[in-house]
Structures are given as C-alpha cells and as structure tokens.
Amino acid sequence: MVKLYNTLTRQKDTLKPLDGKTVKIYTCGLTVYSQPHIGNWVGYVYWDILIRLLRYEGLDVVRTQNITDVGHLTSDDDSGEDKMEKGAKTEGKTAWNVAEKYISIATHEAYDVLQLIKPDHLVRATDYIKQQIDFAHQLEAKGFTYIIEGDGLYFDTSKLNDYGKLARLDIDGLEAGARVSVEGKRNITDFAIWKFSPKDSQRDMEWESPWGVGFPGWHLECSVIARETLGDQIDIHTGGIDHIPVHHTNEIAQTESITGKQFAQIWLHNNHIKVDGHKMSKSLKNIITLDDILDHGFSPAAFKVAVLSKHFQTEGNFTWEIMKSANQRYKNWQRAASLRHQINKTIDNIDQEKSVPSFAASQALIEILNDNLNTPQALAHIDHVFRQVIEAPLSSIDQSALQNFIETINDILGVDLINSTPDISDDMKQLILERRQAREKKDWAKSDLIRDKLLAQGISIRDTPRFSIWERV
Template sequence: MIQLYNTLTRRKDELKPLDGETVRFYTCGLTVYSQPHIGNWVGYIYWDVLVRLLRWQDIPVVRTQNITDVGHLTSDDDNGEDKIEKGARREGKTAWDVAERYISIANHEAYDVLKLIKPDYLVRATDYIQQQIDFAKGLDEKGFLYKIDGDGMYFDTSLLKDYGKLARLDVAGLEAGARVSVEGKRNITDFAVWKFSPKDAKRDMEWDSPWGVGFPGWHLECSTIARETLGDSIDIHAGGIDHIPVHHTNEIAQSESLTGKQFSQIWLHNNHIKVDGRKMSKSLGNVITLEDIISRGFSPMAFKLAILSKHYQTEGNFTWEILEAAQARLNHWRDYAVLRHQTHDTLEDDDDKDEQDDSVSLLAGRQALVEKLNDDLDTPGALALIDEVFSKLDHTPLDKIHRQSLVQFIDEIDEILGLDLAESTPDITDDLKMFIIQRRQARTEKNWEESDRIRDELLQAGVAVRDTPSGSVWTWK
C-alpha cells in the first residue's frame, strides 16, 4: 500500500488508481529556453523513483510529461516576454531553433546521463496547439473566458467558489488593495488562456485562433496534454512547490471547469535545492549543471544519491562536500556489489547456506526497502536501510555470503532507484583473476616482492585487492 502526501488534502493518502488498475501520472516538464541546471532535475529524480517503485510492485503506470516550448512568460502574472522568444533574442536564433537545441540537451541529460525512465508521452506544447484551442473554445462556450483587447482571452476566476483550493489561497485578501498587473483584468487571480501577438511585431511562434492570432497561455498546455493523453481525471499530478499557487491552481480551475470532474486525485510537490545555502542565480554565479559535476570527475549517480538523501518535501542543499560524501557512499555500495562475482554462484550452495547460522542473506532487506519507499517515498530512510543491509557483509567470509540474495538486492536497488550498481561493477577478466591467484600464491610463499609487483599491475588495470582472513577480495579502484 503506497501512501503519498497529497498537497490538496494536506495529509498522506493511499494511492488507489481510479480505474482500479493503472496509475495515470502527469508531470510538469521543463521550459526549454536555456541549459538545465541541477535544480531542474530534482523533481524528476524523485518522480522517476516513484514510477520505478510502482512498476516494481507490478502496478501499471502511464506517465505523461510536457515540454514547454511556447507560452511561458517571464512573469507569472501574464506580463513579460515569452521565455523562448527571449532565449532566441539572446542567442540570435529563432525560437524554434532555441527550443530544439535545449530539448535535445535536456533529453540527453535526463535519459542518457541520469538514466531516468522516459515518460510514455513526452509532448511538446507546440505539437498540441489545435487541441489547446479546442480546450479554450470549450471554456469560452461555457462562459468562463472574457477578452481584453490587445492582450488576450482571460479566465474569470470569480465564477469558481473553490478557486485556489490547492494552495488554500485567501483570494479576498489578495484582492484587497492589490494592483492588477494587466489592465482590464476583472480579478487579480484571473489568468490568460490565450495571448494575442503584438500588433507591431510578428512572433516566431503564433497561430490563428477564433479570438485572433496569438499563442496559448502557459497553464493551458498542461491541462490539455493531460486530458488528451490520460483522460479527464488522473491519479497523480506532480511538480515543484513553486507551481502550487499559480500554475497548478490555474490548471485545476480550467480543467475542472471544462470537464466537471476532479482533475487529479493526488498532487505531489517537491521542494527545491539551494547551492551553499543560497538560491541558484546567474547574478550570484552559483548555477551548477550536470556538465559541471561530470567535469569534476563525479558520477551522475552520485548526484542522484545526493538528491535522494533528502526527502522530496524537504529543501535540499548542494555543496561539493555533500557530493563527495554521496560519491563515497556510491563507491562503497559498488564495493559490496562486486562481491557477487567472488562468492559461490550455485543455487545448491545458496540452499546449503540457508541452513547455516553463520551465513548472511539479504532477502529480508528487499521487502524492507519497498516498505520504506511506500511510506511517502521515504528515500532518506531507504538509503539508510541499504547501508544497514550491506553492512551485514562486513567481515563476512565470501563463502558465507548468500549470493542469490545479494544479486537480487542489487537488482532491486537498480530497478527502483536507478543507480546502475550492476552495470558499473562488471566482473574482472580471467587474466586478472589469474593475477590474483598468483599473488595469493606469492603471499603464501612469503614472496613479498612478487606479491607487491602483482598488486601494482592490478592497480594499473583499475583493480584493488584487499587481504582478509578468508582470502583476497578485489574491488574496482
């Protein structure tokens, strides 16, 4: 039973698929106007674990993630410039070229570098323009939209008694003495569903509509794409905490006004990450990318471990010291993972070990790991549990390790947390194994010079050997 903290209800709710079988999951995607930084990847790392956890327990998941390549303005109050158009001006390219470039970079970092599972539907906003127009037409026909000449079509939030329920907004308090940023807005909380193109300039991205040439408001794409790919009502909608008061609140308003149904059962929101205790910004010069991390010799998997060491609802902090600690933890886990190549590998042998009081099996850790994560995606607890389970192998002779349970535990970690422990710890070659045997013989004969020579050759090959009372144990350097 999976319990998740639901922003809508302010409590942990049990995840029960609406159709009794498949979880329909929507995630707000990146706005592709610049190079992603590490803060952009935080939520996707957590939601990737959630998808993996569900599938590990044979719960089908259909997941959609949008790509915002139009309509996201530099201000949440429907003022300012389109971020893609701004990026185009900065780089001297078209908005289409800028979007294409950063979509390619984002996809590479997400699916090749971080090894996240690709959503079933990865949809560009510009590929669903007609569907967004149709969605807005439905709202207009129901009387929810009004026109502001020279600006766009706006949603009248005063028509909804429960507007702002997700963020628990004090709408009356917001209205009192507030300055309306867009002239002609009836209420401060009203938002653009369709924006008109400037009369004196042609945008790279603009389309004809029943109301005039323009482009969709930022919130419209998520409501439309979710509906088109997952249906009127979904099970989970996820995003950052900054989406709660405006973006997600407005998605709910327009989706539920059109369909008359609850948009999402559960709303999940991840907190953000700071750098050295400060918000990332170009002006502070503290924007860090995955490229920066890799160029310093760190594994992207160590970055994932650093993120997962904090709960998704807790504000994180990035320092190079924290990343070093995560890398050390990852290396330590890899040292345990290579033990599967050095212990007996027959089922009969493992069956015998089941009868031995001094043998070590990790079977109990597998279910305990799932139980930790089923409790509101408790990743810090899960990592601590893995440390504890692996520590059972400390000082354990190789012939007393239950190999099958070790392999299964590693597989479970990789499948649920996506850390590639198995892939990053292959077996060594037969030639290197022969070197280890020769070194062992040299030590038996007390030929320390030969033993040291072989040790140095192994180190040059990237293999370190540790001598224990039960024999030599190798690890990747």
C-alpha cells in the same frame, strides 16, 4: 501499498488507481529556453523513483510529460516577456531554433546521461495548438472567460466556488492586498487563456484563433495535453512547489470547469534546491548544470545519490562537499556489489535468517519507499546492509540474496550498480590465485610484485585469513 503526501489533502493518501491497476501520471516538463540546471533535474529524479517503484509493485504506469516551448512568461503569470522569445533574442536565433536546441540537450541529459525512464507521451505544447484553441472555446461557451481588449482571453476565477483549493489561497486577502498585474482583470487571480500578439510586431510563435492572432497561456497546455493523452481524470500530478499557487491552481480551474470531475487524485510537489545556501541565479553566477557535475569527475549515479539523500519535500542545498560524500557513498555500494563475483554460495533454507544480506533486505527497501518515497531512509538502509556485507566473512554471504538486493536497488533507484561493477578478467583472477599461493609459501617478493601489477590495472587486494578479496580503485 503506496502512500504519498498529497498537497491537495495535506496528508498521506493511499494510492488507489481510478482504473484498476493502471496509474495515470502527468508531470510538468521543462520550459526549453536555456540549458537545464540541476535544480530542474532534482524533481525528475524523484519522479523517476516513483515510476520505478509503482512498476516494481506490479502496477501499469502511463505517464505524460509536456515540453513548454511557447507561452511561459517571465513572471509565471500574465505579464513579462515570453521566455522562448527572450531566449531567442539572447541567442540571436528564432524561438523555434532555440526550442530545438534545448529539447535536444534536455532529452540527452534525461534519458542518455541520467537514464531516467522516458514518459509514454513526451509532448511539445506547440504540437497541440489546435486542441488548446478548442479547449479555450469550450471554456468560453461555458461562460468562464472574458476578453481584455489588446491583451487576451482571460479565465474568470470568480465563477468557481473552490478556486485556489490546492494552495488554500485566501482570495479575499489577495484581493485586498495585491495589485492587479494586468489592467482590465476582473479579479486578481484571473489568468490568461489566450494572449494576443502585439499589433505593431510579429512574434516567432503565433497562431490564428477566434479571438485574434496570438499564443496560448502557459497554464492551458498542461490541462489540454493531460486530457488528450490521459483522459479527464488522472491519479497523480507531479511538479515543483513553485507551481502550487498559480500554475497548478489554474490547471485545476481550467480542467474541472470543462469536465466537472476532480482532475488529479494526488498532487506531489518537490521542494527546491539551493547552491551553497543561495538560490540559483544568473546574477549570482552560481547555476550548476549536469555538465558541471560530470566535468568535476562525478558520475550521474553519484548525482542521483546526492539528490536522494534528502526527501523530495525538503529543501535541498548543493555543495561540492555534498557531492563528494555522495560519490564516496556510491563507491561503498560498488565495493559491496563487487563481492557478488567473489562468492558462489547459496545459504541453505534452514540458515537463511543468518545469511548476509538478509533475504528480507529487498522487501524492507520497498516498504521504506512505499511510505511517501522516503529516500533518505532508503539510502540509510542500503548503507546498513552493504556495511554488513563488507564486514561479514565471505562464507556467510549468500550470493543469491546479495544479487537480489543489488538488482532491487538498480530497478528502483536506477543507479547502474550492476554495469558499474563488472567482474574482473580471468587473467586477473589467475594473478590473484598466484599471489595467494606465493603468500602461503611466504614468497613476499612475488606477492608484492603481483599486488603492484594488479594495482596498476586498478585492482587492489584486501587479505583475510582465508581469502584475498579484490576491489576496484
């Protein structure tokens, strides 16, 4: 039974798929105007755990993620410059070329480097322009829109009694204390459905519409893409906490105005990550990319461990010291995982309660994560189990239980714990045997010689009274 903190209800809700055992999930994707940074990837690492967990629990998951390649203005609402057009000017390219460049980089980092599970539908906003125009036309026909001359087609939020329910906005307070950012708005919370192109210039990305040449508002694409690929209602919608007051609030307004049904049952929002206690920004020159992580010698798995060491609802703080700690934590896991190659024993049923690790260790990990994706506690549980494995005599380690625990970690966390801990070669095993025999004969010179030879190949030896255990260095 999976329980998740639902931003809409402000409590942990039990996931109950609307369509039996199929869970429909929509994730807000990247705006592809520049290279992604680690702050972008944090949320996707968490949602990857969610997908893996649900599938492990026997549920079918259908997920859509958009790619914003048009319409996202620098203010995140209806003012400022289109981020794609801005990126194009910065790089001296067309917005189309900028989109292609950063889509290629983002998909490589997500699915080749981080090994995240690819969504069933990975959709570009520009591939759904016709559908967005049709959706806007339906809103207009229902009386939810009005035109601001020279600006665009806007959604009238006063037509909804429950506008702002996700963020629990104080609409009256906003009206009294805020300044309307776009002249001609009827209400401070109204937002653009379709923006007109400037009359005196041509944009890289613009399309004909019933209201004039222009481009879709940022919020429109997610409502349309979710409905086209998943239907009128979905089970889970994920994104960053910055989307709660504007973007996700406006998605709900658009979609529910068309369908008359609750859009998403559960809304999940991940918190931000800072760098050395400061918000990442170009002005502070503290933006960290995945390339920076790799260039410092850390693996994608170690980065995931660093991310998962805090809960998705808690604000994170990146430092290189935290990365070093996460890297050491992952190495400790690898050390324990490598022991599966050095034992060939399954504990009898009668003694399974005494085995290391416990046969209940894998299920305990799942139960921890089922409680609102409690990744910090899950990592602590893994630490505890692997510490027991490392400290236990080899004779008490159950190979099948250890293998099962490692596979569960791999399946749920996606940290490559199996491929990163391969067995050593037969030649190395023979050297370890010869060294053991030399030690029994007290031939310390030969023992040391073999030890040094193995160390040169990246293998260290830890001697116990009955065994010699190898470890990668």
